[in-house]
Amino acid sequence: MSNNEHSQFTENDFGGSINTDEILETFEFLDDWEDRYAFIIDLGKKLPTFPEEAKNEINLVHGCQSQVWLTHYLDQSTGKLHLLIDSDALIVRGLAAIVMASFNAKIPSEVLAVNIEAIFEKMDLIRHVSATRGNGLRSMVKKVQLIAQGIGS
Amino acid sequence: MNQQAVSKSAKSDTEQKVPFDIEKVRKDFPILDQEINGKPLIYLDNGASAQKPNAVIKAINDYYCQDNANVHRGAHTLGDRATAAFEGARERVREFINAASTKEIIWTSGTTEAINLVASGLTSTLKSGDEIIVSRIEHHANIVPWQMLAERTGATLKVIEINEAGELQEGAYEALLSEKTKVVAVTHVSNVLGTINPVKDMIEKAKSVGAITLIDGAQAVPHFMVDMQALDCDFYVFSSHKLFGPTGIGVLYGKESRLNALPPYQGGGEMIERVTFEKTTYNELPYKFEAGTPAISEAIGLAKAIDYFCQFDRADVEAHENSLMDYANSLVKTVPGMKVIGTAKNKVPVMSFMIEGLHPSDIGTLLDQQGIAIRTGNHCAMPLMDFYSLPGTARASFAFYNTKAEVETLFKGLEKIQRLFA
Numbered sequence: 159m160s161n162n163e164h165s166q167f168t169e170n171d172f173g174g175s176i177n178t179d180e181i182l183e184t185f186e187f188l189d190d191w192e193d194r195y196a197f198i199i200d201l202g203k204k205l206p207t208f209p210e211e212a213k214n215e216i217n218l219v220h221g222c223q224s225q226v227w228l229t230h231y232l233d234q235s236t237g238k239l240h241l242l243i244d245s246d247a248l249i250v251r252g253l254a255a256i257v258m259a260s261f262n263a264k265i266p267s268e269v270l271a272v273n274i275e276a277i278f279e280k281m282d283l284i285r286h287v288s289a290t291r292g293n294g295l296r297s298m299v300k301k302v303q304l305i306a307q308g309i310g311s
Numbered sequence: 312m313n314q315q316a317v318s319k320s321a322k323s324d325t326e327q328k329v330p331f332d333i334e335k336v337r338k339d340f341p342i343l344d345q346e347i348n349g350k351p352l353i354y355l356d357n358g359a360s361a362q363k364p365n366a367v368i369k370a371i372n373d374y375y376c377q378d379n380a381n382v383h384r385g386a387h388t389l390g391d392r393a394t395a396a397f398e399g400a401r402e403r404v405r406e407f408i409n410a411a412s413t414k415e416i417i418w419t420s421g422t423t424e425a426i427n428l429v430a431s432g433l434t435s436t437l438k439s440g441d442e443i444i445v446s447r448i449e450h451h452a453n454i455v456p457w458q459m460l461a462e463r464t465g466a467t468l469k470v471i472e473i474n475e476a477g478e479l480q481e482g483a484y485e486a487l488l489s490e491k492t493k494v495v496a497v498t499h500v501s502n503v504l505g506t507i508n509p510v511k512d513m514i515e516k517a518k519s520v521g522a523i524t525l526i527d528g529a530q531a532v533p534h535f536m537v538d539m540q541a542l543d544c545d546f547y548v549f550s551s552h553k554l555f556g557p558t559g560i561g562v563l564y565g566k567e568s569r570l571n572a573l574p575p576y577q578g579g580g581e582m583i584e585r586v587t588f589e590k591t592t593y594n595e596l597p598y599k600f601e602a603g604t605p606a607i608s609e610a611i612g613l614a615k616a617i618d619y620f621c622q623f624d625r626a627d628v629e630a631h632e633n634s635l636m637d638y639a640n641s642l643v644k645t646v647p648g649m650k651v652i653g654t655a656k657n658k659v660p661v662m663s664f665m666i667e668g669l670h671p672s673d674i675g676t677l678l679d680q681q682g683i684a685i686r687t688g689n690h691c692a693m694p695l696m697d698f699y700s701l702p703g704t705a706r707a708s709f710a711f712y713n714t715k716a717e718v719e720t721l722f723k724g725l726e727k728i729q730r731l732f733a
């Protein structure tokens with residue numbers, strides 16, 4: 159693949175200016191469910207475009223009620239893992255954005271060191287949704303961790 | 312060992328009915344009185360599992376506090392009481408569906424097991440070239456066991472297709488029926504669309520080619536009365552938990568001659584007459600199909616649920632349920648981009664729908680924030696989702712304890728979701 163094709167992986171702000179500290183900070187100020195969900199859904203709208211041709215069986219994240227796709231690219235020059243996630247559900251896209259903010263553009267050892275549970279703990283909403291099966295949040299996290307492990311070993 | 316079937320005198324249908332008073336009825340369901348996410352619970356997922364009245368909860372509690380023992384073992388008073396209550400429950404079910412005899416009432420763990428029992432039992436009856444007819448609107452429970460039977464025997468599965476409204480296509484069933492048809496397994500009511508199938512007519516036609524009929528009544532019995540002798544099907548199945556009774560128990564009704572022709576499903580205690588290492592002979596109906604210790608408190612709970620259900624005048628209850636459906640239909644236009652899936656002329660109060668710009672799972676999550684419980688997903692009916700080319704639907708399924716005010720709150724909630732998020 160040419161560098162150009164990887165631009166969709168690398169040219170976005172997830173893991174950079176869109177990070178969990180910033181998300182948690184904003185989230186703290188939202189006190190009704192309407193605002194919280196609006197915020198999550200808006201985050202999802204910032205996700206980079208997921209290539210249609212990559213919406214295949216291999217990239218499908220299982221255990222979700224909606225369809226969720228996750229693909230990755232390891233930048234050999236920086237050693238950083240880049241992710242792309244997409245879903246056909248708005249809230250799940252928002253959750254995917256939080257997963258991206260937590261894990262994207264990190265080297266595999268950093269990915270594995272992320273204490274995602276602590277982040278979920280801090281976000282009341284996420285604590286609520288992460289407990290329900292079927293939204294795919296757990297499956298997304300698991301898949302990212304497996305990818306990082308696979309590269310690390 | 313042959314047990315005596317003790318039957319408690321069951322409630323007769325001619326008995327005085329209790330007026331249907333929605334406010335009173337709601338008080339009978341303790342679970343309804345709570346808040347979810349700071350809002351009063353509105354439970355509209357009755358198609359998945361219905362709530363239980365106090366009478367049912369109390370019957371189960373009383374059983375464990377006063378009568379618990381194994382059944383059909385004789386020898387002591389508790390065992391006799393448990394057996395009497397358990398067999399009394401069987402008689403209650405028999406009366407409820409107007410079966411000819413309690414021999415025709417087999418306890419199973421639910422609809423799913425009942426269908427599997429029949430499909431498994433027909434293995435040696437079917438052969439290559441035979442055909443099994445199901446419909447496009449079946450729950451997976453009424454597809455997969457037949458597919459497995461087809462695989463075992465070389466038979467083929469034939470599917471009655473539907474129209475856009477979610478009704479069986481005119482003439483499609485008749486076109487599939489032939490002397491090759493050995494089994495017709497159709498749902499009485501669709502769990503996704505609410506469509507009521509014309510099963511009486513279908514059973515009659517199946518009979519003209521000598522096919523065995525099984526009707527999946529899981530979504531029918533919570534909404535209207537069924538009569539086995541009038542329907543004249545070979546098998547009819549349903550689950551207690553959708554009928555306001557406990558989970559873990561369901562009913563397989565089978566005509567005595569059909570049940571006698573089926574081999575036992577599982578082997579073990581209770582289902583045998585005499586066991587030697589050389590040969591075992593089986594118990595008579597219904598025990599032949601009830602290996603092991605049965606779900607005793609659940610059977611008693613189900614009988615109570617039926618008592619509860621039958622205490623009201625059915626016409627009043629059905630009028631109430633229809634008024635909920637009509638009201639819901641009239642409010643659809645208040646939600647921009649809302650589309651109802653399943654518009655059969657003849658349906659129970661179930662509304663599957665989509666809202667443009669939202670995934671069903673979004674709708675479910677955002678309604679839950681407002682205390683409203685609905686079901687989202689493929690509803691264990693993937694072939695039906697394929698027909699509509701949908702990833703799933705949102706489904707509100709109503710029970711008699713739901714109110715018009717709840718329907719109104721649902722639509723206000725949907726309108727809000729659509730306005731804020733779609």
Ligand SMILES: Cc1ncc(COP(=O)(O)O)c(C=O)c1O
Nearest residue numbers: 421422423450452502529530550
């Ligand atoms: C039409 C229909 N058939 C079968 C089933 C399966 O019932 P159970 O899971 O209680 O066995 C259901 C439950 O959703 C249903 O709606």
